[in-house]
Amino acid sequence: MGMIQRWDIFKGLGGFKGIGQRLVNLVYPPSCIACSAALADEDGLCPACWRQIPFITHPFCARYGTPLPVDHGGMMLSPLAIADPPVFGRARAVARYDGIARDLVHGLKYGDRVELARIMAQWMVREGSDLLADCTLLVPVPLHRFRLWRRRFNQAAALAEGIGRQTGIPVGYESLLRVKATRPQVGLTRSERSTNLEKAFKANPVDLTRIAGARIVLIDDVMTTAATGNATARTLLKAGAASVDLLVFALVAKAG
Numbered sequence: 001m002g003m004i005q006r007w008d009i010f011k012g013l014g015g016f017k018g019i020g021q022r023l024v025n026l027v028y029p030p031s032c033i034a035c036s037a038a039l040a041d042e043d044g045l046c047p048a049c050w051r052q053i054p055f056i057t058h059p060f061c062a063r064y065g066t067p068l069p070v071d072h073g074g075m076m077l078s079p080l081a082i083a084d085p086p087v088f089g090r091a092r093a094v095a096r097y098d099g100i101a102r103d104l105v106h107g108l109k110y111g112d113r114v115e116l117a118r119i120m121a122q123w124m125v126r127e128g129s130d131l132l133a134d135c136t137l138l139v140p141v142p143l144h145r146f147r148l149w150r151r152r153f154n155q156a157a158a159l160a161e162g163i164g165r166q167t168g169i170p171v172g173y174e175s176l177l178r179v180k181a182t183r184p185q186v187g188l189t190r191s192e193r194s195t196n197l198e199k200a201f202k203a204n205p206v207d208l209t210r211i212a213g214a215r216i217v218l219i220d221d222v223m224t225t226a227a228t229g230n231a232t233a234r235t236l237l238k239a240g241a242a243s244v245d246l247l248v249f250a251l252v253a254k255a256g
């Protein structure tokens, strides 16, 4: 998809435009969410920042969502996806975790920038349309309670809320629980690491009927490695989910 089409889609996806929005604009003039430059109609990205987002476009790996160098057509798999397939079905990311995409993730995670979630969720709905078309339940990757308290809110839950609102797909905010702070991974073997991480998640007993047979899309802000996606997917599959895919805003290129 070309830059112009993406820009048109982005503009077309804007929130409600009515007298209420115009009143809001009198008080809070619309501005670029990355550089704060003034914008004409509503909050979003200015064209200069838009061009700097490292979008992941075709070709990408059908399992890990990572960019691939050459397009051979059809469904493509990275060497890693063939050698070491993930537990989740498909992962998809809007952008590489770099430049302005990284700034937006940091703004959402550490700043007080809740308005970013709505706009980032719009892009996730667009780029994750294949995954969301089959989805019956959105599940945000949970933070440990201690970290939730420190950061005041879970950025994955904020993105899931935005996606749920735009698509009408229900969100299981509490379907997946983080039951303990993850032990430091340093010095552990790969298999010890995955066991360590898997013990950190638990399907919520209260939500088991909801999870059973559900086609779940896990929502997170960043995929750094496939480890968290694999651990959470395994937990939900064991609890009876029919399928688990993973939709993130940004992906660290080495993740797959």
Ligand SMILES: [Zn+2]
Residues within 6 Å of the ligand: 032, 033, 034, 035, 036, 037, 045, 046, 047, 048, 049, 050
């Ligand atoms: Zn800008």
